[in-house]
Structure formats: structure tokens, C-alpha cells
Amino acid sequence: MQSEVAMKVKLSANENFYGSSPKVKEAIRAHIGSESVYPDHAQQELKQKIAAKWGVDSSNIMLGVGCVGLIDSIINYLTKPDEEILSFERSFIAYEMFSKLHNRNYHLAKLIDYREALDNLLPLINEKTKLIFIANPNNPTGTIITHEEVEEFLKKIPKEIFVVLDEAYFEYVSDESFPRSIELLARYKNVIILRGFSKIYGLAGMRIGYGIANTETISFMESIRVPFNINTFASIAANAAIEDSAFVTDCHNKNAIEREFLYHEISKLGFSVLKSQGNFLYAYFNDDSRKDEVHKHLENDGLMVCNMKVFGQDKSLRITVADRATNVRLIESLTNIGS
Numbered sequence: 563m564q565s566e567v568a569m570k571v572k573l574s575a576n577e578n579f580y581g582s583s584p585k586v587k588e589a590i591r592a593h594i595g596s597e598s599v600y601p602d603h604a605q606q607e608l609k610q611k612i613a614a615k616w617g618v619d620s621s622n623i624m625l626g627v628g629c630v631g632l633i634d635s636i637i638n639y640l641t642k643p644d645e646e647i648l649s650f651e652r653s654f655i656a657y658e659m660f661s662k663l664h665n666r667n668y669h670l671a672k673l674i675d676y677r678e679a680l681d682n683l684l685p686l687i688n689e690k691t692k693l694i695f696i697a698n699p700n701n702p703t704g705t706i707i708t709h710e711e712v713e714e715f716l717k718k719i720p721k722e723i724f725v726v727l728d729e730a731y732f733e734y735v736s737d738e739s740f741p742r743s744i745e746l747l748a749r750y751k752n753v754i755i756l757r758g759f760s761k762i763y764g765l766a767g768m769r770i771g772y773g774i775a776n777t778e779t780i781s782f783m784e785s786i787r788v789p790f791n792i793n794t795f796a797s798i799a800a801n802a803a804i805e806d807s808a809f810v811t812d813c814h815n816k817n818a819i820e821r822e823f824l825y826h827e828i829s830k831l832g833f834s835v836l837k838s839q840g841n842f843l844y845a846y847f848n849d850d851s852r853k854d855e856v857h858k859h860l861e862n863d864g865l866m867v868c869n870m871k872v873f874g875q876d877k878s879l880r881i882t883v884a885d886r887a888t889n890v891r892l893i894e895s896l897t898n899i900g901s
């Protein structure tokens with residue numbers, strides 16, 4: 563029983579396969595005992611570190627209980643019940659989940675060739691549209707949209723519509739055409755950037771993410787947020803993690819090599835898989851029964867990849883990029899079932 567459990571490897575949630583920085587663990591250990599005291603409400607130290615990293619002011623930063631917490635608050639506080647929210651089909655499920663939770667109307671644009679085609683959002687925009695979510699890189703497809711594409715889109719839409727650029731996987735991107743979003747923020751007051759600590763920093767269990775936006779939006783969001791929303795250890799972990807840029811670079815480099823390796827090996831076997839800029843790959847199938855068969859086969863081999871059916875998305879699997887030994891194990895398992 564024990565060896566069966568040990569054989570299982572989770573490849574379904576796009577977590578950092580290399581864990582978190584040793585500096586995070588040290589910092590947490592050093593602060594055992596501080597759990598009995600309320601955390602800092604303002605979190606100015608962490609906001610300043612984030613702001614300095616991106617060349618903005620700390621008044622441009624808000625912190626949340628993961629990017630997901632910020633997505634919830636953005637929908638709740640920046641839109642009213644009769645206003646509309648847009649995003650894409652086959653994108654991050656939280657946009658839809660929280661729109662429904664807050665009883666907001668929600669419309670999805672179609673992807674083209676598995677990429678977010680921003681022009682497909684335009685016919686969905688009307689006077690009630692208040693908020694647009696763009697995951698970049700997109701989860702689950704791993705595709706990106708470029709700086710030029712985003713800027714062209716921002717030029718075309720009314721300035722009253724907030725555009726959330728959700729860059730949770732930003733640090734994994736290698737493609738130089740990826741948006742220089744901070745630059746866009748200076749020109750477009752309706753842009754809100756989301757980044758976080760769950761992915762490359764390996765702090766998914768800590769639940770901490772941040773938003774970067776113009777001061778007016780941030781001060782409004784800060785004025786209504788839950789007091790002490792960032793727990794003490796999430797703050798300690800993030801404060802330590804952000805200073806270990808060597809860990810981030812190392813994870814970026816390892817992931818880029820393994821992502822390429824896995825993409826080529828899976829493609830060689832005849833499976834349809836997309837090139838990705840995240841720490842995951844998207845495999846797509848002609849029919850659901852074949853996809854379920856492949857999913858089951860991998861599961862039987864202890865490789866727990868994400869069947870996108872759990873998010874209401876058909877004919878697709880999402881696979882976290884792991885280390886070489888695990889990736890080889892995955893290739894062997896796929897070789898055994900064949901495409």
C-alpha cells in the first residue's frame with residue numbers, strides 16, 4: 563500500500579515541481595511563535611518589495627488570498643449585478659466560477675487554434691460590459707498573446723472596461739513577444755495585472771497573490787478588503803521568496819528545458835500537444851472516450867494528470883511539466899498505450 567501511494571505523482575495542478583526556495587523554509591522556521599499575533603494589516607514591506615521589483619509605487623499594489631482571492635474581489639467590487647463580464651472558453655475556470663457566485667452575466671469568446679483571439683471579444687462588448695479577464699499564458703492551453711495584440715485590443719475598447727491581465731505563470735514565459743504589461747499600465751488606466759506566488763515561487767499552499775493597477779483602483783480595493791487578509795506565514799514566505807531570484811531563474815531554466823523535452827517526446831508519439839509558455843502542456847484529442855482512456859492509463863501508472871472534464875472542458879488533458887525522471891516515466895507510459 564505504502565509503495566503504491568509513493569509511486570503516485572501529482573501532475574494536475576501546475577504546481578512548482580521543485581517546491582519552494584530554501585530561504586522560505588528558513589524564514590518560516592525562524593518565525594514559529596508568531597502565529598498567536600495578528601498579521602500586519604497594511605503589508606507595506608511586501609508591497610514595497612513587489613513595487614520595487616516592477617518599478618511601480620507600493621500604492622499600485624494590492625495583495626490577496628491568491629490570485630483567486632483577487633479575482634473574487636475584483637468581480638465583487640468592480641462590477642454591479644447587471645453588468646457583464648467577458649473571457650474565453652477554455653480558460654481559467656475561476657472567472658466563470660466567481661461570476662456565477664456573484665450572479666454576474668458572463669460571456670465567453672472562442673479561441674482560434676487554441677489561442678485567445680482578442681478580436682473575438684469585440685462583438686460581445688456592449689454598454690453593460692465592465693470587466694474582461696485574459697489569462698496570459700492561458701490556462702489550460704499554455705498559449706500566449708503578444709504585447710502588440712494586447713495593446714491593439716486596449717486601443718479598441720472603451721476605457722471604462724477593466725481588463726485583467728492574469729499573469730500567474732508570467733515567470734515561466736520565454737517568448738520575448740510577451741506583453742510588457744507594466745508599460746501598458748502606465749498608458750491604460752483600466753488595466754489590472756495579476757501575478758502571484760503560487761506558481762514559480764512554489765507557494766501554492768500559502769495562498770498569496772498580488773494585483774498591480776492604478777492608484778485609484780488600488781485604494782478603492784484596499785478600502786473595502788477584509789482586515790488582515792494576508793496571513794502571517796504567507797507574508798513571511800512571500801517576503802523571503804521574492805528575494806531569492808536565483809531560485810526563480812533556476813526553476814525557469816529547468817522548466818524551459820523540460821517543457822521542450824516533453825513537448826517533443828509527446829509529439830513524436832503522435833499525440834496532439836500544444837507548445838506552451840507555462841509549466842504545463844495541453845494535450846487534445848478527437849474524442850472524449852480516447853482522452854478518458856489515456857487519462858485512466860496514466861492514472862493506473864501513478865501519473866495523475868488533469869482531465870479537463872473536471873472543469874467542464876472536453877477532449878483535453880493538462881499535464882504539469884515535472885523533472886526529467888518523471889517526464890521520462892510519463893513518456894514511457896504514453897508509449898505503452900500509443901497514440
Ligand SMILES: Cc1ncc(COP(=O)(O)O)c(C=O)c1O
Pocket residue numbers: 575576627628629630631654697698699700701728730731758759760766770771
Ligand atoms: C491563470 C491562472 N490564474 C490564477 C491562478 C491561481 O492562482 P493563485 O494560486 O494565486 O490563486 C491559476 C491557477 O491555476 C491560473 O491558472
